[in-house]
Amino acid sequence: MILKRIGGLIEPLKVICVQNVQCVGAFSYGFEASRSISTTGINLLEIGAESEGHDKKNISKAMKAYLERAREHDEFMKKQREEYQIGKRHLANMMGEDPETFTQGDVDNAIEYLFPSGLFEKKARPFMKPPEEVFPQRKAAEFDETGRPHHFLFYTGRPNFYQVLHDTVQHINDLYKFEDVMISKNLRPDKNLELDLSGYQWISKTDLEAKLVERIGDKDYDSLINALERLCNLPYSYKAKDFILQFKKPLMNQIQNFDVPKPKYDSEGRAYITTYECRRKAAKGDVTVRTPGTGKITINGQGITYFQDVQSREQLLFPLIFTNMQNKVDIECNVADGGYSGQAGAIRWGIAWGLRSFVDQETIEKMRLAGLLTKDVRTRERKKPGQQGARRKFTWKKR
Template identity: 65%
Template sequence: MTSLLNGVRRTNSLIPLLKQMKITFSTETVQAAPLAVNTQKVSKAMKAYLERAQEHDNFMKAQTIEFQIGKRHLANIMGADPENFTQEDIDEAIEYLFPSGLFDKKARPMMKAPEEIFPSRKAAEFDETGRPFHSMFYTGKPNFFQLLHNIVAEIRKAQYIEDKMIQRGRLPAETDRLDMTGFAWLSKTDLEKILVETISDLEYNNFLNTMNRLAAQPAAFKCREFALQYAKPLIDQSKISEIPKPQFDENGKQFITTYECLRKTARADVTIRFPGTGKVTINKDHDITYFKHVQSREQVLFPMIFINQLGKFDVEANVEGGGVSGQAGAIRWGIAMGLRSFVDSDVIEDMRVAGLLTRDYRRRERKKPGQEGARRKYTWKKR
């Protein structure tokens, strides 16, 4: 009993002290002062850095939306499906709607994705507390070393597949290897654009060695999609390989026949023979005088004049439909396409830049209702 009373006296003596600490007791709940949260201030430099990164991201998003809208409008103009409208279709549509005779390709009108026009920039690498997002940030070149890490992961993946094939009693065949014929690894400059980082020659050599090691794996065919991200096709060689080889006629002369030569509503097929004397036969019964105007005759002979081989080929053409300009343009395109089989790659590239190998899809523009012609309007009279 005595110990119980002593305990009550001690409790009563603590009440004034607890009141001074602003702690109150009730029969239902216990109330205490709220805990203070320490908020860390963000430095001005870090805040400006994050704002710049956010502005760039918003700018690229807006440009991407505008590009998608423009692509959809362009597809509707060309009567194509906007969902399946590729970059090649965009280039052809721009070339058709805005034909340009400028020699430099960079000066011609174009429509590309924002990622190809605006230089790449690194996204925000820190959070508000200053901690880097990337686990390899302190290597100095996180994107490059992440790429090497991904290549090694693909190598291990190919080795794992090879082991599984051997366990099943099947050895990897030569066809299972990664065939990079017609492709070359990205150059140092192109790789730096993708990584948005500057790398040294030694680091670039390390990249080449690891990619070659990946391609040499017996089961590297499973990594083809990854490898092609860092390889580019040899465009010149692929285009040259598509050029048909000349055939030989009964007289031992080489000849090439080009079918489906189109220009407006004219259709033609053109055969050129080498060596020749410069003879031009049109529809079996006519020579170059088939065209009454000098301009049309020059159009037909221009491909041979351009490569300085006038008088060394014989031309046989069958043409129908269209008018004088359309028939001359169809024959000219057929001659230019046939000459590829007799000249070297440098001359072919010059012909391509000059526009001789580009098919002209232009058509007569339709008349519009409410006006006199396609563009011509009726005379406006105020009274």
């Protein structure tokens, strides 16, 4: 056995000596010889080829079945992707849209329009999604024909999980280096580019397992979340925003951002905001929020005792308690029509809508996530002719 240094690494070279041969051939593991060496009736390269073919013939049946299943799954997913693309193009043509710019949201709207369904369960309604979202994910082939794993972290038992940890640490180290460079140049991070993750939360352990196609424990999940939290707290974390958002999900889709109005001032110098068109069911009214105040609430010239039931009173106080403003503002309400439940809902929305001008942006985001800023437009469904009620039918009797 002879040791030879190749590119900084020491690799063993097998020396094959044959009688009546003037030169000696050296074959190293992992690369082929540059020339063939003929001996008395023996070609050494042919011997190597025969041995390589012999190894292929000795592939176990389990390995062949494993590779065959992986190949069949890849072909199946490829076929499903092609069918999905064809179906999306047909759907775009039916709706008169450009197939190249037809998004998944357009597909969902087209399916709902062309195939309306009254089924309550969304999973029972017709849909068309990419095959990756319909069929459960499976790990790709992890071995080659010789039994060598593709992933360098295969022997950890959870290569995908440790790959995410590895990438997280890599991003942290890169941001540390970038921060050192910026400090050497006397530059500070721009606050306008600061990473804002309000309205997002970390994906659950179940969702993470589905994403990684691996089972992980609670301790491993906590370790990953702690590492990602550390990455988010770095001053230049916005450079790794795309990586971080892979493990975040929005709490609620924010459809529209409303501009917060600036408060006005009365003759006493107190700031106030009046919200009109406060509606709930058949009730409508207006709400004025004044600050500074003592927590006084006036409803149609009366106190909070205007509502006799406790539930309606709690509806009014909830926005004030949620924002910790119950003893800092005064509320004046005028409401008409509807019942006590509708009037309480209208006033609650008006109070929450007016409090936006007196709290910070983070509190406004929490109010939005809690549903305080969403107007409840639900009303009683009317009775239909030929029916006993809005949905109820008369009892049908055959005889």
